[in-house]
Amino acid sequence: MLIAGFPAGAWGTNCYLVAPAAGEECVIIDPGHQAAQGVEDALKKHRLKPVAVVLTHGHIDHVASVVPVCGAHDVPAWIHPDDRYMMSDPERALGRSIGMPLMGELTVGEPDEVRTLTDGTRLELAGLELSVAHAPGHTKGSVTFQMPEARDGSDIPSVLFSGDLLFAGSIGRTDLPGGDMDEMLGSLARVCLPLDDSTVVLSGHGPQTTIGQERATNPYLRQVAADRQARGAEPAPRRGM
Numbered sequence: 001m002l003i004a005g006f007p008a009g010a011w012g013t014n015c016y017l018v019a020p021a022a023g024e025e026c027v028i029i030d031p032g033h034q035a036a037q038g039v040e041d042a043l044k045k046h047r048l049k050p051v052a053v054v055l056t057h058g059h060i061d062h063v064a065s066v067v068p069v070c071g072a073h074d075v076p077a078w079i080h081p082d083d084r085y086m087m088s089d090p091e092r093a094l095g096r097s098i099g100m101p102l103m104g105e106l107t108v109g110e111p112d113e114v115r116t117l118t119d120g121t122r123l124e125l126a127g128l129e130l131s132v133a134h135a136p137g138h139t140k141g142s143v144t145f146q147m148p149e150a151r152d153g154s155d156i157p158s159v160l161f162s163g164d165l166l167f168a169g170s171i172g173r174t175d176l177p178g179g180d181m182d183e184m185l186g187s188l189a190r191v192c193l194p195l196d197d198s199t200v201v202l203s204g205h206g207p208q209t210t211i212g213q214e215r216a217t218n219p220y221l222r223q224v225a226a227d228r229q230a231r232g233a234e235p236a237p238r239r240g241m
Contacts, residue, residue, distance in 0.1 A: 001156055002026075004042045005202065009033025011061035014204055016161065018128060018147075023047040025126035029054055029145065029161055030204060031065040039069055051126045053077040054117070056163025056204060057142040058086025059093060059176075060108075070111035077110075080117045080134065082178075083141030084110075093139070094176055117143050133191045137184025138164040138172035144191055149198075157198045160211070166192055166201055168209040171220045189224040 002024075005016040008031075015035045019026035026048040031039055043050065050073045055063055058079060066077050066087060079087070086093035087110050119134035123145075130145045145161040164172030165187055174181045197212025214221045 002046060002048075003159070003202070004046055006035075006038045006042065007205075008035035008038050009061065009064065012205060013061045014202065014206075015039065015065075016202060017042050017046070017048060017050075018126070019046070019048050020127045025049050025051045027052050027054055027125050027128060027130070028069060030056055030062040030163070031069045032062045033060065033064040035065040036068045036072075039065065040072075049073075050075050052123075053111075054123070054125075054130065054145060055079040055083075056144065056161065056165075057139045058083030059139065059164070060086070060090035062163070062204060063087050067109055067111050070113070074112075076113035076115050078115045078117050078123070080141030080143050082136075083139050084114065084116075086139075087114075092177065119143075135163070135165045135187035135191050136178075137174060137180055137187045139176075140178040142172075142187070146195075146199075157200050158196065159200045159202060160192075160195065162192075162201050162203045164204045166214060166218070166221070167203045167206050168201075168214070169218055171218075172204070185220070185224050185227075188221055189228060192221060193225060193228060 002019045005014050008015050010033055013032035015031050016029040017026050028050050052075050070077050117132050121132040123130040133144045135142045135144050147159045149158040174184050195211045199211040201209045
């Protein structure tokens with residue numbers, strides 16, 4: 001398994017390229033502001049051929065390079081329908097005061113082909129399996145992508161690309177248009193709590209972490225875990241740590 005990631009642009013948004021191995025097809029996750037050159041550099045370094053761009057949500061810091069990246073490689077972009085409008089209307093998505101000084105340098109619009117992500121979809125792309133979970137809270141159309149743990153005995157853990165749902169020590173903001181804290185906490189409970197502690201979390205901003213680390217230290221995940229326990233729900237898995 002190859003995962004090449006780098007922070008890009010004014011917001012330091014993590015863009016990821018995922019492939020079974022170097023020299024093979026890959027999926028690109030969240031090519032945001034000023035990410036296009038970093039994508040090209042990573043493709044060349046690892047001899048990868050992209051087959052799709054998949055988006056955790058529609059904020060401009062995660063989608064600003066979708067048009068040039070998809071256009072350069074003639075690949076589709078996948079996004080939840082509730083966030084699709086954000087590619088063409090980032091000002092409506094963020095509000096007028098957030099990041100608007102940068103609007104003049106951004107490529108706004110949709111790539112030639114846009115496909116729809118829905119909750120429970122299992123994408124099979126580039127020899128990879130990505131399970132899609134709808135995770136509203138940061139935006140109405142936020143999703144996560146989970147790759148299962150390796151089945152070949154190589155001891156590679158499951159990986160969750162969490163977008164702006166879950167960060168190391170924190171969560172995504174909920175004060176922008178479409179954000180909702182109750183939905184955010186519900187998504188954390190539904191998407192993150194059931195995962196094994198060994199699951200690696202690669203988020204939209206900041207360093208990687210694990211579900212076990214966040215279950216132990218993240219105040220928001222601790223809150224939803226306590227609420228779950230108070231309701232008498234089954235404890236979440238703790239295998240792997």
